[in-house]
Amino acid sequence: MNLNINYLLNAYKEKALTPAQLIENILQRCQQFDDHNIWIHLLEREELQPYLDNLQDKKIED
Secondary structure (H helix, E strand, O other): OOOOHHHHHHHHHOOOOOHHHHHHHHHHHHHOOHHHOOOOOOOOHHHHHHHHHHHOOOOOOO
């Protein structure tokens, strides 16, 4: 997945991507580096859920 800001903005506007889908993709990418001790603490899906819930009713213009 392209993480370029312009790409993400357009994907959100076109409803081709949701914040939850983006987070899922990023978490999957992070798992590839579990053995490299990169993260001090990687938030679990459950820890990220309140942030996603907060975005649920937001519009792209907000």
